[in-house]
Amino acid sequence: MADDDAALVRGSLAGDERCMRALVERFQGMVFGLCYRMLGRREDAEDVAQEVFLRVFRSLHRWDAGRPFKPWLLTIAANRCRTVLSNRSRSPVASEFVEQSAVAAATTDDDLAEELQLAIETLRDEYRTCFVLFYENELNCAQISEIMNCPPGTVKTWLHRARQKLADHLRRRGVVPDADYQLHRI
């Protein structure tokens, strides 16, 4: 797969539009998923994902062919998302509204997923990025540490703190799905 990535990049650099199209098709789900999980708004995620690919194409000549392409791409995407979040934080905070709103009855799977997404949006940027990269993009702590440019131990700490805060948030919101440790007895 890594060789395929390098071949697609080389083809894109050579001007082969099919390679560029294949590159986007291969990674768009990953990039859009990251943006969507990070930003929480589909419209923002679409715009940022497009921006990420445009930036990637403009910067392909700077990619080190000796290193895997996927972390490099995710680094750009994560940084773009964090920039958007940073800019968004200067405007009225949506998470406060979420905290103050009435507890919704999360009865369906969609409700539970929505509650978790709202909870994620209340996390610090580092926790959020770490959590999304770990669960959405299924990277391990070492890979996340490279993307976020921090030690793996820090990533582990952030990951567990993110999980703890998310669980506390869901509990405060009254979201208690039918799953507790008793289920593991089965």
Next chain:
Amino acid sequence: MPTINCTEFERVLKESVEQRVPADSPGLREHADRCLNCRTQWERYAVLERVIPLWKSRGTEFDLTGVVLSRFAADLPADAMHTSQRPLAGDLRAGHRVDRESSIGVPVRPRPSSRKGGAAVLAVVVVVLFLAIRPLFVPMQPGVQRQPAVAVVQPRQLKGVTPRVPESAGLTELFRNAGSAYSDLAREAANAAGDAVVFVPSTVATQPESRPASASQKGSTWAEEWQRPFEPIGHDVSDAIDFLFDKMKTL
């Protein structure tokens, strides 16, 4: 039955998260039954393990291909639009940047190409300024005549008009001395003439013969006596004027 303590329980739970393996073992269950804090932790873990798959299953399918490629093509220069691949490749290799205002309202960083262009312009400006001010800092070496920074334009010669003399230190000093001498002589002459008018007897003024006679007129009486003191003055003034005109001719 194996038993674990709280520290071991927490470590196992974290490792199960990091390694994506289910946290389920007789030891964990046995400890959770006895420890309320660890049971709470496990419940948190279980809640997230239940919700995260639901959260991940939410659709994130979105086809960006057409939009991205069209936007990238739209960002290309107009003269590159009629061909499909080569200009695109050239722009990619050159790191073509086309950061127009982002559609998402996110501030766009300066493009690398713009930064390079700005640096090039700055470098040119610095070089031009350096060349402009360099002569001010180059020490003058004795015996070496520096070429003027700008061409010296010769004044156009006009008929009947005395040409202006280009200034130089020597000529300025020479003219100043000559001018001072001429001024002094003129002042002395004026004083002498004034004194002469004062001391002319009133009877002389009424006589026609009171007009000064030339030196060649022999036998003239008192008029020659009055004229004689003025002769050196007139001689020196004419010498000074002649000196000035001679110098101007040699320029």
